[in-house]
Amino acid sequence: MERGKDERLGxxxxxxxxxxxxxxxxxxxxxxxxxxxxxxxxxxxxEVPTMAIxxxxxxxxxxxxxxxxxxxxxxxxxxxxxxxxxFNYARxxxxxxxxxxxxxxxxLDVKCEEAHRRNITSKDLVSEHPDVVPxxxxxxxxxxxxxxxVKMGRGQELRIEAIARxxxxxxxxxxNPVGTVAMCAxxxxxxxxxxxxxLPLDKIYEFVNTPTDDPPGxxxxxxxxxxxxxxxxxxxxxxxxxxKARDINFFDKMAYFAEWWNDFNQLKDKTAPELIRIRDRPxxxxxxVESTGVMPPALIAKVAIDVLREKVxxxxxxxxxxxxxxxxxHGYAMAM
Amino acid sequence: MSHANRxxxxxxxxxxxxxxxxxxxxxxxxxxxGRFVVEREDHTLGNLVRMQLLEDTRVAFAGYRMxxxxxxxxxxxxxxxxxxxxxxxxxxxxxxLIDKLNRMEExxxxxxxxxxxxxL
Numbered sequence: 001m002e003r004g005k006d007e008r009l010g011x012x013x014x015x016x017x018x019x020x021x022x023x024x025x026x027x028x029x030x031x032x033x034x035x036x037x038x039x040x041x042x043x044x045x046x047e048v049p050t051m052a053i054x055x056x057x058x059x060x061x062x063x064x065x066x067x068x069x070x071x072x073x074x075x076x077x078x079x080x081x082x083x084x085x086x087f088n089y090a091r092x093x094x095x096x097x098x099x100x101x102x103x104x105x106x107x108l109d110v111k112c113e114e115a116h117r118r119n120i121t122s123k124d125l126v127s128e129h130p131d132v133v134p135x136x137x138x139x140x141x142x143x144x145x146x147x148x149x150v151k152m153g154r155g156q157e158l159r160i161e162a163i164a165r166x167x168x169x170x171x172x173x174x175x176n177p178v179g180t181v182a183m184c185a186x187x188x189x190x191x192x193x194x195x196x197x198x199l200p201l202d203k204i205y206e207f208v209n210t211p212t213d214d215p216p217g218x219x220x221x222x223x224x225x226x227x228x229x230x231x232x233x234x235x236x237x238x239x240x241x242x243x244k245a246r247d248i249n250f251f252d253k254m255a256y257f258a259e260w261w262n263d264f265n266q267l268k269d270k271t272a273p274e275l276i277r278i279r280d281r282p283x284x285x286x287x288x289v290e291s292t293g294v295m296p297p298a299l300i301a302k303v304a305i306d307v308l309r310e311k312v313x314x315x316x317x318x319x320x321x322x323x324x325x326x327x328x329x330h331g332y333a334m335a336m
Numbered sequence: 337m338s339h340a341n342r343x344x345x346x347x348x349x350x351x352x353x354x355x356x357x358x359x360x361x362x363x364x365x366x367x368x369x370g371r372f373v374v375e376r377e378d379h380t381l382g383n384l385v386r387m388q389l390l391e392d393t394r395v396a397f398a399g400y401r402m403x404x405x406x407x408x409x410x411x412x413x414x415x416x417x418x419x420x421x422x423x424x425x426x427x428x429x430x431x432x433l434i435d436k437l438n439r440m441e442e443x444x445x446x447x448x449x450x451x452x453x454x455x456l
Binding site: 012013014015016017020025027029032033034035036038039042043046047091168170171172298301302305306308309311312313314315316318319320321322323325326327 | 345346348349350356357358359360361362370372374377379380381383384385386387388422423426427430431433434436437438439440441443444445447448450451452
């Protein structure tokens with residue numbers, strides 16, 4: 001079959017990982033349409049399966065929070081979900097209620113014996129599954145580690161059985177694996193060397209040498225260089241690469257900076273040319289994905305691609321079926 | 337009480353009994369045109385497929401819409417020239433997308449491996 005005008009974008013999609021840490025990945029997607037980029041973003045936000053507590057049975061609760069309040073708080077605790085792919089959705093599972101193939105049992109059994117009060121945290125939750133456990137929150141909060149569920153006074157007791165199930169962010173936000181997925185089009189910096197060369201030297205230094213966030217006339221990062229010998233301003237491409245990996249809003253800030261200087265240049269003469277222009281590159285997208293800790297960020301993006309492909313795959317299978325049903329055995333060419 | 341008529345959270349994911357994922361309605365007046373009604377999908381798939389359909393020179397028109405935000409389905413309308421038909425165009429578009437996503441995933445895996453090799 002003819003491929004249509006699919007080659008318009010120059011074929012091969014490309015990926016470049018700019019930055020990778022334990023909880024964040026920044027990567028660039030090249031040569032794809034914005035629809036693909038946006039679908040990937042939407043899937044990472046709402047359709048990557050994770051585990052979360054979904055059913056809570058309260059046996060005993062003499063704490064100050066009522067049962068529903070605690071159930072809600074339990075649901076929001078992020079659980080490690082690398083294994084989510086191996087679980088069934090509870091609604092698809094062959095079992096009647098819950099079984100180890102579709103759910104993980106948690107128990108919480110604590111009584112405050114301390115003189116004053118004690119924090120009940122995600123560390124008090126006992127999981128039946130070695131890999132589906134509350135995330136390691138050490139160093140995230142202000143103290144102790146563990147996510148506080150409730151604070152109890154002396155003599156108060158909490159006995160709970162809870163069941164974690166697999167789900168996606170579309171059903172409930174507690175299944176969302178990411179804090180943020182920021183996406184923006186890549187940019188490019190164009191300098192108008194003719195116009196820049198008419199600036200007085202002190203203005204040129206000001207233009208180049210002010211890497212702070214505000215005021216708006218200051219360059220957001222040290223990405224412009226003035227070469228004393230050639231008397232020309234250059235863009236430091238390496239610094240640009242580092243900046244855009246570090247800060248997803250870099251090109252927005254640059255655009256603000258550019259607007260300020262172009263306005264400045266046109267104060268006396270409204271027809272003066274632009275000094276600097278920030279251009280969008282709409283075939284390249286930068287993503288910054290921050291995981292909540294339930295899975296490594298790279299895995300979130302990978303699973304998202306899988307989920308998206310499975311969606312398209314399913315559509316393809318079902319289209320043939322749907323058309324056959326509609327035609328009811330007649331050939332397609334027949335007019336209805 | 338306040339949640340008495342709240343829709344179930346899985347309603348936007350699970351296909352209701354007796355409906356098919358994709359239904360096709362052939363246009364009664366125009367040749368080579370029709371509408372796919374895709375159940376339990378949203379803009380994620382709609383926009384993706386629409387843009388891919390428009391890459392095909394034999395597709396004269398492609399559009400999608402979500403008829404109502406509380407009805408979890410999308411309509412994808414396709415109108416092709418005489419040398420194709422909506423079903424073929426759709427299947428080709430899906431093929432190309434799967435291809436694209438496969439290559440994307442390969443590149444992504446290789447890149448992550450490279451980055452991890454460099455050390456976190």
